[in-house]
Structures are given as structure tokens and as C-alpha cells.
Amino acid sequence: xxxxxxxxxxxxxxxxxxxxxxxxxxxxxxxxxxxxxxxxxxxxxxxxxxxxxxxxxxxxxxxxxxxxxxxxxxxxxxxxxxxxxxxxxxxxxxxxxxxxxxxxxxxxxxxxxxxxxxxxxxxxxxxxxxxxxxxxxxxxxxxxxxxxxxxxxxxxxxxxxxxxxxxxxxxxxxxxxxxxxxxxxxxxxxxxxxxxxxxxxxxxxxxxxxxxxxxxxxxxxxxxxxxxxxxxxxxxxxxxxxxxxxxxxxxxxxxxxxxxxxxxxxxxxxxxxxxxxxxxxxxxxxxxxxxxxxxxxxxxxxxxxxxxxxxxxxxxxxxxxxxxxxxxxxxxxxxxxxxxxxxxxxxxxxxxxxxxxxxxxxxxxxxxxxxxxxxxxxxxxxxxxxxxxxxxxxxxxxxxxxxxxxxxxxxxxxxxxxxxxxxxxxxxxxxxxxxxxxxxxxxxxxxxxxxxxxxxxxxxxxxxxxxxxxxxxx
Amino acid sequence: xxxxxxxxxxxxxxxxxxxxxxxxxxxxxxxxxxxxxxxxxxxxxxxxxxxxxxxxxxxxxxxxxxxxxxxxxxxxxxxxxxxxxxxxxxxxxxxxxxxxxxxxxxxxxxxxxxxxxxxxxxxxxxxxxxxxxxxxxxxxxxxxxxxxxxxxxxxxxxxxxxxxxxxxxxxxxxxxxxxxxxxxxxxxxxxxxxxxxxxxxxxxxxxxxxxxxxxxxxxxxxxxxxxxxxxxxxxxxxxxxxxxxxxxxxxxxxxxxxxxxxxx
Numbered sequence: 001x002x003x004x005x006x007x008x009x010x011x012x013x014x015x016x017x018x019x020x021x022x023x024x025x026x027x028x029x030x031x032x033x034x035x036x037x038x039x040x041x042x043x044x045x046x047x048x049x050x051x052x053x054x055x056x057x058x059x060x061x062x063x064x065x066x067x068x069x070x071x072x073x074x075x076x077x078x079x080x081x082x083x084x085x086x087x088x089x090x091x092x093x094x095x096x097x098x099x100x101x102x103x104x105x106x107x108x109x110x111x112x113x114x115x116x117x118x119x120x121x122x123x124x125x126x127x128x129x130x131x132x133x134x135x136x137x138x139x140x141x142x143x144x145x146x147x148x149x150x151x152x153x154x155x156x157x158x159x160x161x162x163x164x165x166x167x168x169x170x171x172x173x174x175x176x177x178x179x180x181x182x183x184x185x186x187x188x189x190x191x192x193x194x195x196x197x198x199x200x201x202x203x204x205x206x207x208x209x210x211x212x213x214x215x216x217x218x219x220x221x222x223x224x225x226x227x228x229x230x231x232x233x234x235x236x237x238x239x240x241x242x243x244x245x246x247x248x249x250x251x252x253x254x255x256x257x258x259x260x261x262x263x264x265x266x267x268x269x270x271x272x273x274x275x276x277x278x279x280x281x282x283x284x285x286x287x288x289x290x291x292x293x294x295x296x297x298x299x300x301x302x303x304x305x306x307x308x309x310x311x312x313x314x315x316x317x318x319x320x321x322x323x324x325x326x327x328x329x330x331x332x333x334x335x336x337x338x339x340x341x342x343x344x345x346x347x348x349x350x351x352x353x354x355x356x357x358x359x360x361x362x363x364x365x366x367x368x369x370x371x372x373x374x375x376x377x378x379x380x381x382x383x384x385x386x387x388x389x390x391x392x393x394x395x396x397x398x399x400x401x402x403x404x405x406x407x408x409x410x411x412x413x414x415x416x417x418x419x420x421x422x423x424x425x426x427x428x429x430x431x432x433x434x435x436x437x438x439x440x441x442x443x444x445x446x447x448x449x450x451x452x453x454x455x456x457x458x459x460x461x462x463x464x465x466x467x468x469x470x471x472x473x474x
Numbered sequence: 475x476x477x478x479x480x481x482x483x484x485x486x487x488x489x490x491x492x493x494x495x496x497x498x499x500x501x502x503x504x505x506x507x508x509x510x511x512x513x514x515x516x517x518x519x520x521x522x523x524x525x526x527x528x529x530x531x532x533x534x535x536x537x538x539x540x541x542x543x544x545x546x547x548x549x550x551x552x553x554x555x556x557x558x559x560x561x562x563x564x565x566x567x568x569x570x571x572x573x574x575x576x577x578x579x580x581x582x583x584x585x586x587x588x589x590x591x592x593x594x595x596x597x598x599x600x601x602x603x604x605x606x607x608x609x610x611x612x613x614x615x616x617x618x619x620x621x622x623x624x625x626x627x628x629x630x631x632x633x634x635x636x637x638x639x640x641x642x643x644x645x646x647x648x649x650x651x652x653x654x655x656x657x658x659x660x661x662x663x664x665x666x667x668x669x670x671x672x673x674x675x676x677x678x679x680x681x682x683x684x685x686x687x688x689x690x691x692x693x694x695x696x697x698x699x700x701x702x703x704x705x706x707x708x709x710x711x712x713x714x715x716x717x718x719x720x721x722x723x724x725x726x727x728x729x730x731x732x733x734x735x736x737x738x
Contacts, residue, residue, distance in 0.1 A: 029703060099606075110604075114605065115604040115605065116604055116605045116606050117600070117602060117604050117605070117606040118602065118604050119571070119572065119573065119602055120570060120571055120572060120573035120601065120602045120603075121571070127571065129706075129723070129725040129726065130569060130571045130572040131572055133572075133574075133673070133675075133676075134572045134573070134574050134600065134602075134606075137574070137598055137600070137606065137609045138600070138604075138605070138606030140609060140625045140626070141605075141606055141608075141609055141626060142605070142606075144625060144626045144628045145626070163724075163725065166531070166724055166725055167724045170487070170531060170724045174480070174483060174486055175483065176483045177483065182686065182699075183684070183686065183687075184684060184686070184699045184701055184707060185701070240706070240707075240724075243703075243704065243705065243706055244706070246703055246704040247704055247705075247706070249704075250676050250704055254631075254633070254675075254676075257631045257632065257633075258625070258631060261628065261629050261630075261631050262628070
């Protein structure tokens with residue numbers, strides 16, 4: 001490759017790692033994402049930095065974890081001094097474009113990117129039914145008209161399958177009969193319940209307060225209705241989720257076709273990923289916000305439909321832990337741009353080219369400000385920090401004294417994460433090793449005090465609730 | 475029905491945060507539509523026009539900053555006239571949330587399934603204010619049953635292929651297909667197979683039209699559904715005059731506001 005490539009970052013929203021037909025999922029058809037896989041390397045150990053939109057996207061934009069960016073929730077606010085990818089690319093001779101969902105509060109996308117399309121009122125969290133087709137139209141116009149000699153970087157933020165959230169919201173305050181009663185699908189049409197539908201109730205306090213209790217901090221109204229669901233409601237949720245993915249796959253297909261027809265495919269690197277996953281019935285859970293696999297594990301494909309960008313094709317990388325923080329340095333690597341000091345991510349370029357390079361031995365994930373997870377070859381360790389007695393808005397860690405409850409899963413023997421081994425003395429040493437990895441990673445972070453009133457308010461409110469639970473004995 | 479005070483679950487989005495109330499606006503729109511007056515209100519001879527208000531389900535936040543007197547976030551206008559055994563459609567769909575204003579022109583054979591005929595066109599204007607301002611797209615069915623599109627005058631692209639036996643129509647022609655096929659669908663049990671070229675761009679094969687149920691609230695309505703690969707289920711409700719009065723997905727609801735023209 002003599003010239004710097006165009007770079008196309010296609011992202012979907014709430015797309016679990018295994019909801020791709022090329023990965024063996026028989027319940028949906030994704031011929032276009034499958035094409036990306038055939039023309040690239042799929043990282044199977046790919047994890048978001050934080051399983052909620054704005055937080056995960058702040059990591060894409062900066063190469064930092066969410067305790068560094070100032071965006072630990074959707075209500076966060078990206079710190080103004082942190083450079084973003086668009087700013088670096090523009091300074092480095094690229095034409096940096098954005099289209100579709102951005103959702104990095106605190107940073108005006110139009111100040112960092114040339115914006116093709118961002119909705120009539122700026123795209124928020126959801127709304128694929130309105131925005132995704134328009135995004136494809138905008139990209140079609142771009143690909144058929146771009147005539148600069150400069151290479152381009154284009155990030156396309158599709159909203160689907162996030163509209164599964166709208167599907168769930170539709171169930172608030174009303175009863176929708178299960179699909180068999182509706183008569184529109186047969187039982188044979190529906191995917192089965194996930195094998196990990198049942199779960200171990202020994203979860204962290206943070207998890208229970210956010211997602212399980214009657215007055216759960218996140219979407220309690222949906223939870224109230226979901227509790228009355230029968231098996232077919234759950235299976236119909238899964239059926240619908242896969243339809244959302246098929247819809248966005250078709251949009252991606254249009255982009256890939258246009259890339260070929262405009263002959264840009266040979267010199268365009270394509271990265272495909274998602275901000276976070278979707279529980280889709282696993283652990284009797286819906287949406288994201290948890291540290292379970294379905295919520296945090298996402299697709300990450302690096303591909304080229306042509307020949308000019310060296311990419312190992314039709315290959316699964318089952319070994320390397322890839323994180324949302326890796327997007328930033330990977331793009332910079334291909335663009336020939338130096339990354340700022342302090343970036344947490346690593347460029348996957350060498351891995352994509354089939355080279356053996358030193359790599360991290362675990363994935364690190366944050367959630368809901370206080371939640372943490374470490375994923376190793378064999379185990380996943382989930383834990384939480386207790387809220388401080390007096391909140392100082394400094395993201396917690398590493399601090400043994402402040403740790404709350406833990407969950408430990410054997411990823412080899414229990415890939416569905418259904419048995420918490422953390423209380424079993426046999427695994428005390430495993431927990432200790434994982435905790436050391438957690439603290440080692442946290443020691444490398446440049447955690448920044450939250451200063452914006454919006455996330456501070458969330459931390460205060462949620463912290464009060466969590467303290468109540470801890471005061472009651474957890 | 476959930477209870478005597480509620481609408482049907484497929485279009486009952488009277489969520490507490492919505493103000494004005496969804497049900498109030500839906501029923502008000504339907505009551506404002508008088509089919510007897512509508513049939514007399516002919517515009518162009520042999521042209522039939524249906525006008526629908528687009529309401530957001532669940533959350534009006536998608537229309538942030540819009541009109542506070544109504545939930546309406548868009549309008550769909552479907553015009554068609556019959557000429558030489560072809561139905562000529564002109565559809566305008568304006569959505570103030572996306573900013574897109576689509577104008578679609580296409581023809582269908584005068585058959586129950588309204589099979590789509592070559593050629594068709596889509597013109598899109600976008601008012602959202604960023605670089606994307608317009609798009610033109612023309613399409614046709616190639617002899618090998620491949621859907622081909624030409625975007626902004628550039629080389630053609632393939633948009634999907636189907637077997638020659640597939641009954642392909644446009645989703646906007648379903649406003650006529652479902653009333654025409656109503657009895658067939660009701661008698662079919664498992665529904666009838668159909669393929670849809672959504673907005674004349676996205677091919678949705680392996681779709682099915684079926685009968686849902688009949689209800690009395692807010693007016694007597696017969697319900698049908700459409701679902702299939704790559705499609706979100708949608709529910710189509712016919713009034714006593716055979717007009718599609720309500721179309722609802724999980725996301726938005728189209729409500730019949732006005733009809734003009736004589737039935738042919």
C-alpha cells in the first residue's frame with residue numbers, strides 16, 4: 001500500500017457479538033456483514049469499554065476508558081481538553097466525515113467532522129426507523145460525489161438494532177399479547193430461549209439496583225411489564241431483535257455496493273463494530289447496562305473489499321482481546337498519524353496483517369461508574385465499588401477497601417455465565433489474580449474528576465440509592 | 475383489547491409522557507375524516523388520494539422542538555390513477571424528524587397484488603441542514619428479476635434478486651393491495667406470501683400478509699399484519715369503507731386524515 005487508505009468505520013448500535021449469520025447464528029441473515037467477515041478479520045474477543053451508548057462512543061472518539069473521558073453514562077459530558085479522532089484526522093491531512101448517530105455528549109460533532117447527516121434535530125439515542133435510511137442516502141451522495149485528492153475517513157453511525165429499545169418501551173403501561181396469541185408467527189418461527197435464560201441471583205448490588213429491583217434505576221417501567229412475560233414474549237423479543245439487525249444489514253449492503261461501484265473499495269479500509277450488545281433474554285435481562293457477555297461483547301471486523309490494503313481475510317481471531325479503545329489508535333495507525341500521549345488503546349493493524357505482536361492478556365470494562373469487569377482467557381471477574389461516604393466525583397479505583405460484591409464465571413465451562421464462583425473458596429486465588437489485573441489496569445488510567453453538573457447529578461442520585469442498599473446489608 | 479377504555483395494543487401508545495395524548499389525537503384525526511364527504515371531494519377525475527398523519531409511538535422526543543399542539547411528525551400522501559391497465563402512483567412522504575421529504579413515482583399492473591412495473595423513481599430532499607441535501611434514484615426490474623438502481627445518475631447497482639415467480643409490490647401499494655385481497659387474506663389461514671420493495675429501494679423477500687382480528691374501538695376496523703425477513707411487523711387496519719385507516723409499527727402510526735377521489 002503506497003497511499004494512505006480511505007477509512008470507513010461502520011458502526012451499529014446494541015449489536016451483540018454473535019448476531020451475525022457468518023458466525024453461525026441460524027436465526028437471522030446478515031449477508032452484508034458476512035461479506036465484511038469474508039473480506040477481513042473478525043475479532044471474536046472484542047469488548048466494548050462500557051455497555052451504554054454515550055460512554056462506549058466516548059471511548060471510540062478518544063481511545064480512553066470512560067472513567068477518563070467524563071462520560072460514564074449517557075448523561076456524561078466529554079472533557080473539553082481531550083482531543084477526538086476527527087480533530088486528529090483533520091490535522092493529519094484526512095477529510096474526516098461523520099454521518100448518523102454520534103451521541104458523545106459534550107462534543108459537537110460538527111466541530112470535529114464534516115457532517116453529512118445528523119437528523120433534523122440531531123440524532124439522540126434511538127430512532128433507526130427515521131435515521132438509518134437517511135444516513136445511507138447521505139452516504140450514497142457522498143460516495144458518488146467525493147472528488148478530493150485527500151483520503152477520507154467516514155464514520156457511519158447506524159442506529160439499529162437499538163430500536164429494540166423502542167420495541168421494549170412499547171410494552172410500558174400496556175399488555176401486548178404474545179405472538180402466538182397475535183397469530184402472526186408460529187412457534188417454529190421463534191428462536192428458542194437462550195441457554196442462559198436462568199441466572200445466578202448472586203449478582204453485584206450495583207447490578208441489582210440498576211436492573212433487578214422493583215424501582216430499578218434503569219427502565220423500571222419496562223421491567224415491570226417484562227416480569228409478566230411468558231416464554232413466547234421473550235422469544236418474540238429475540239425474533240424482533242434479529243429483524244432489526246437484518247434491516248441495518250441491508251443498509252450496510254447498500255454502502256458496500258456503492259463502494260464497489262465507485263471503485264473505492266480497493267483502497268478503503270473498513271472497520272465494523274458496535275458500541276455495546278443486547279441481553280436479548282439472557283439472564284432474563286433486556287437491553288444493555290450490565291457486564292454480562294451479551295451486553296459487553298461486540299463484533300469487531302477489519303476488512304478491505306479490494307486488494308490494496310493488506311488484511312487477512314475470512315479469518316477469526318480467537319486469541320486477542322480487543323476493546324473499544326482500540327478504534328482510535330487503529331485508525332491513526334492506518335492514517336499515519338501519531339496518537340496523543342496517554343491513549344489506552346492499541347492498534348490492531350499488526351494483528352489484521354497476521355503479525356504476532358505483544359498484546360494485552362485481558363479485557364477491561366467499566367459500567368455505570370462503579371462497575372468493573374476483567375475478562376481473561378478462562379474467567380470473567382465482575383465487581384463493583386461501593387459509593388463513597390462523601391462523593392468526590394473522582395471515578396473509583398483501584399481500592400481494595402472500597403470493593404463491593406463480585407461475580408466470577410468460568411468462561412470455558414460456563415460460557416453463559418450462569419454460576420457465580422466468586423464465593424467458592426476454590427476460586428479465591430483466581431479472584432485474587434483477576435483483582436490484581438483490574439487494579440493494574442486501573443493504575444494505568446488517568447481518571448478524571450467528573451466536573452459537569454449532569455453526570456454529577458446522576459452519580460449523586462444513584463449513589464444515594466446504592467448507599468441505602470449497602471446500609472441494609474447489600 | 476386491553477380493557478374497555480383502551481385502543482388496540484397495536485396502536486395504543488397513550489404513554490403517560492406524551493402530551494398531547496396519542497389516543498386523543500388518533501381518534502380526533504379519524505373522526506375528522508368523513509368518508510362520505512371525502513368521496514364527493516374529487517380532485518382530478520379517476521385520481522384517488524389518501525392523506526395520512528404520521529404520529530410517533532411512545533416518545534415524541536423524536537420531534538424535539540416541533541409543534542406543541544400536535545404529535546404529528548409527518549405526512550404521507552398517496553395518489554394513484556388508473557391508465558391503460560396500469561396504476562400510476564405518486565407518493566409523498568415527509569418526516570420532520572429525519573428531515574427527509576421523499577417523492578416516489580411508480581407503476582403497478584392492475585392486478586390484485588399490484589405487481590411493480592419498471593421504471594420507478596425516488597427524489598429525496600433533506601432539510602436537516604448538513605451536507606446531504608438531495609438524492610435521486612431510478613430503478614427498474616431487469617429481465618433476470620434483479621432489482622437495479624441508479625443513484626445520482628451514477629452506474630447502476632444491484633439491489634437484490636428474486637425468482638421470477640415472486641409477487642413483488644411496493645409497500646405504498648399495500649394501501650390498495652390489502653383492501654383488494656382482504657377476503658383472500660382472511661380465508662388463507664396462514665396468510666399470503668408477498669415480496670415488498672420498501673420505499674422502492676430495499677427488497678424484502680419472504681414476507682407475509684395475514685388477518686389479525688376485527689375490533690370495534692375506536693371505529694369498526696379489520697386488522698391485518700405484514701411481517702417477514704428484514705421487516706418489522708406492521709399492522710394495517712381497514713375501516714368499513716375498505717380504506718386503510720391506521721397503519722402501525724412499534725415505532726410510528728399513520729392515521730387517515732383525508733381521502734379524495736372516486737373509487738374506480
